Amino acid sequence: MRTVVYLDNAATTPVDPRVIEVMLECCGEAGDFANPSAVGHEPGRRARGRVEQARAEVAQLVGATPEQIVWTSGATEADNLALFGAARFHRSRGRHIVTSRTEHPAVLDPCRQLEREGFEVTYLKPGADGIVAPERVAAELRDDTILVSLMHVNNEIGVEQDIGAVGRACRARGVLLHVDAAQSAGKLAIDVERDCVDLLALTAHKVHGPKGVGALCVRREPRLGLAPLLYGGGQERGLRSGTLPTHQVAGMGRAFAIAADHMVAEAARIAALRERLWAALATLPGLTLNGHPVRRVAGILSVTVDGVEGESLLQSLPDLAIASGSACASTSAEPSYVLRALGHSDRLAQSTLRLSLGRFTTAGHVEYAARRVREEIERLRAIVPPGLGAGER
Amino acid sequence: MRTLAGAGDLAAGPGLVCAAAGDAEQGARVRFEFRVEGGRVRDARFRAFGCPHFIASASWLTDRLRGAGRADLEAWDWREAAEALEVPPAKFGRLLTLQDAVRAAARNWPGAAQSTV
Numbered sequence: 186m187r188t189v190v191y192l193d194n195a196a197t198t199p200v201d202p203r204v205i206e207v208m209l210e211c212c213g214e215a216g217d218f219a220n221p222s223a224v225g226h227e228p229g230r231r232a233r234g235r236v237e238q239a240r241a242e243v244a245q246l247v248g249a250t251p252e253q254i255v256w257t258s259g260a261t262e263a264d265n266l267a268l269f270g271a272a273r274f275h276r277s278r279g280r281h282i283v284t285s286r287t288e289h290p291a292v293l294d295p296c297r298q299l300e301r302e303g304f305e306v307t308y309l310k311p312g313a314d315g316i317v318a319p320e321r322v323a324a325e326l327r328d329d330t331i332l333v334s335l336m337h338v339n340n341e342i343g344v345e346q347d348i349g350a351v352g353r354a355c356r357a358r359g360v361l362l363h364v365d366a367a368q369s370a371g372k373l374a375i376d377v378e379r380d381c382v383d384l385l386a387l388t389a390h391k392v393h394g395p396k397g398v399g400a401l402c403v404r405r406e407p408r409l410g411l412a413p414l415l416y417g418g419g420q421e422r423g424l425r426s427g428t429l430p431t432h433q434v435a436g437m438g439r440a441f442a443i444a445a446d447h448m449v450a451e452a453a454r455i456a457a458l459r460e461r462l463w464a465a466l467a468t469l470p471g472l473t474l475n476g477h478p479v480r481r482v483a484g485i486l487s488v489t490v491d492g493v494e495g496e497s498l499l500q501s502l503p504d505l506a507i508a509s510g511s512a513c514a515s516t517s518a519e520p521s522y523v524l525r526a527l528g529h530s531d532r533l534a535q536s537t538l539r540l541s542l543g544r545f546t547t548a549g550h551v552e553y554a555a556r557r558v559r560e561e562i563e564r565l566r567a568i569v570p571p572g573l574g575a576g577e578r
Numbered sequence: 579m580r581t582l583a584g585a586g587d588l589a590a591g592p593g594l595v596c597a598a599a600g601d602a603e604q605g606a607r608v609r610f611e612f613r614v615e616g617g618r619v620r621d622a623r624f625r626a627f628g629c630p631h632f633i634a635s636a637s638w639l640t641d642r643l644r645g646a647g648r649a650d651l652e653a654w655d656w657r658e659a660a661e662a663l664e665v666p667p668a669k670f671g672r673l674l675t676l677q678d679a680v681r682a683a684a685r686n687w688p689g690a691a692q693s694t695v
Contacts, residue, residue, distance in 0.1 A: 492627075494605070500630040532603050568585040568633070570609040570625040573602050 190550045191506045194391075194543030195340055195368060195485050200436070201393040201544070207439040208395060211235055211432035221429050222420060232431045239438025243400055246441045247366070247385055248376030255401045255421045256434055260367035262414075263386035263401035264291040264334075266425065267363040270411035271332050271384065272299050275361070279329030285309045285317045285336075286526040291386075292334050292365055313528050314477040315342050319350035326354065332361045337375070338368035341523040341539060342476035343485025345373060352381030361409065367391055367399075371444030372452055372482050377402055383409055389433070393544055394440030398433035401425075455542050456483035458551045462540060463488070465555035469562060475524065475537065484542040489529065492573055493565045495536045501561040505554055508539040582633065584640025586623050588613050593620075595686050599678035602627045606672045608636050608679050612643070614688055619646045632672040635659040639676060651684035 191199070200208075211217045211232070221236045223229030240251040257263045272282060284296055286308045296306045307325050311317045322333060333355050338345050348364050355362040363384040366375060371392035377385055385402035389395055403409055403424070417426030444451075463486055466472055471491035490498060495509040520534035529537075540554060588594060593614040600607035606628035613621040622640035626633045638659060643651065656673035659665065665673060 494628055496629045497633055530603060532605065535605060568582060568625050569627045570598060570602075570607050573607065573627050 189504055189506050190554055192540045192542060192546065192550065192554055193506045193508050194546070195343070195539060195541035196508060197390045197396065198393045198543050199545060200390075200395055201440060201443060203443060204394055204436045204439045208432040208436040211435050217431060217435075219431075221431050221434075222418065235431050235435045235438075236429055239434045239436075239441075242438035242442040242445075243387065244402070246371060246375070246445045247387070247402055248378050249385075249402045250405065253377075253402050253405050255403055255424045256429055257399045257401055257425055258397055259390070259399035260289075260365060260386045260388035261291040261399075263388070263399050264289070264363075264365055265295050266401050266411070266414050267384040267386060268292065268295040268299065268332070268334060269414060270424075271361050271363065271409075272302075272304055273412040274410040275331045276304075279327075279331045280304045281307070281327055281330040282332045282334065283307045283309065283322060283325045283330060284334040285311060287311055287315065287317075287339055287341075287523045288334065288336050289340055289365055289367070292336070296334070310526060314480075315339055315344035315475070315523075315527055316477055316480065317346055317351075319347050319354055322351050323354035323358075326358045326360055330358070330360050332363060334363040334365070336365040336368070338366075338373065338482045338485075339476070339523065340368050340485075341521060342487040342527070343368070343481045343541075344476040345369070345480045345482060347480075348382060349380040355383075356381040368485070369482060371441060371448060372484065374448070377404070384411075389437035389440050392440050392444050395433050395436040398430060398437045400437070451544060452483040455544075455546065458542050458546055458548060459483060459486050461548070462486055462542075462551045462555055465552070466558060469559055472562075475527065484546075486540045486542075487537060488540070489524070489533050489537045490562055491533065491536060492569055493536055493562055495538060497565055498536075498538065498558075498561055501565065502557055505540075505557060507554075508541070509535070509537060582637050584622060584624055584637050586625070587611060588621060588623050593688060595683050595688065597679050597682035597686050599682060600628070600675035605629070606632050606675045608632070608676055610636075610639070610679050610683055612683055617647055619643050619651075628672055628675075629669060631663065631665045631669040632676070635663055635665065635673055635676055638663060639680065643680070648684050648687040651680050651687070654680045 217231045217235050219228035219232040221232040224233050240254045244251045244254050309317050352362050361383045364382050365386045367388045370387050383404040388399040413424050415426045420426050473489045475487035499509050520531045524534035588611045595612040598609040608626040611623045612619045624636040624640050626636040656677040659673050
């Protein structure tokens with residue numbers, strides 16, 4: 186089997202061996218496998234202990250209290266619970282929602298469904314650098330606005346929004362703020378209290394935890410009303426019924442605890458590797474870095490390559506696991522809506538690569554990737570028809 | 579995609595037929611050069627911007643059309659490439675661009691009225 190250099194950590198990350206170890210302790214007969222709701226017996230209480238320890242670990246990473254954490258199946262469910270739960274519970278106060286055009290489909294699709302249910306949604310266009318100016322958000326708040334939903338870090342281009350400024354503007358107007366932190370938790374400092382975030386969607390698998398588990402952090406003081414999506418056993422204080430997957434929850438807790446311990450150093454190391462990668466690529470003409478050059482998460486590099494079609498470039502690089510646009514959308518032939526929102530033409534949006542680095546990315550990986558991407562860009566540019574070379578439009 | 583047979587240009591000289599089609603802004607553009615001798619294509623080259631199926635089909639065509647006459651180019655149909663290379667239906671539109679270029683080459687054949695494509 187050919188060795189493939191994995192640079193798609195924005196899509197998902199390999200599970201950290203320390204996380205796997207904790208998960209395995211919650212699976213077998215000798216481990217903490219029991220139903221954590223079955224606290225009438227010792228195995229159940231041990232499983233409950235695992236769940237509550239993980240709840241504290243997740244809460245600590247985002248400046249919350251354990252009581253604020255509601256387990257979900259991932260960030261998509263957390264986003265859905267936040268949007269539908271808040272909109273439906275607070276609909277008597279108003280029916281206006283503000284979001285941006287570059288949100289993940291886990292936010293945009295619920296917004297479209299809420300429009301069908303009679304809500305009005307304002308979709309803000311970011312600047313060419315991908316930043317949604319907080320004053321633009323503030324200017325859209327109305328007396329009937331009940332919710333703002335803004336992602337912390339964009340999954341395609343990696344830019345970081347100023348959620349603190351947006352949070353303060355929302356809090357001043359009594360509007361709820363939901364933040365999708367799937368790409369930022371464990372990579373950037375988050376403090377829901379400081380940043381006035383009412384709802385925060387989290388996932389484990391972007392930070393070397395398992396897939397299939399996430400959480401919604403819900404403001405408790407003052408208590409925030411939320412309508413549940415699932416009904417059944419009344420778990421998670423009635424907000425999310427269903428037996429908790431102890432091994433996954435424990436894995437998420439461990440992943441977040443590891444991230445908390447190493448976040449600053451790891452972010453610095455990964456940012457240095459990203460800069461090294463970009464510096465090696467940028468010597469070729471016709472390459473553009475997408476998104477704000479400084480306000481960005483460490484691991485995501487989005488590059489538009491003029492004069493080369495993205496799918497062809499991707500297929501020419503079977504030795505690299507990289508993405509063209511977001512992993513969620515790359516099965517579609519449609520150009521990325523995020524890049525189009527930034528003002529890219531369809532051709533340039535389709536000529537974009539996303540290389541995303543993670544905990545296990547090495548300098549050797551970056552050097553190899555830079556060399557191979559350069560080789561294939563030059564090879565494909567050599568066969569384009571006249572008038573389509575780098576910089577020619 | 580690793581080996582792109584037929585990519586590049588032919589040397590200038592007699593019997594050189596050029597034709598292009600498509601728009602890179604729409605995702606696909608191709609340019610063919612054919613060396614015509616004795617009423618037949620003796621050699622062919624291509625340049626292309628587009629998806630892997632489009633580039634691979636252009637490359638395949640430079641071999642497929644060797645020995646073809648003007649009438650063969652006029653009659654060439656994109657479905658032949660679709661079948662030979664198992665191109666998925668989502669990409670059929672791109673192959674029509676190749677057909678446009680091949681038929682433009684027929685119009686540019688030595689002695690024929692020049693194409694405006």
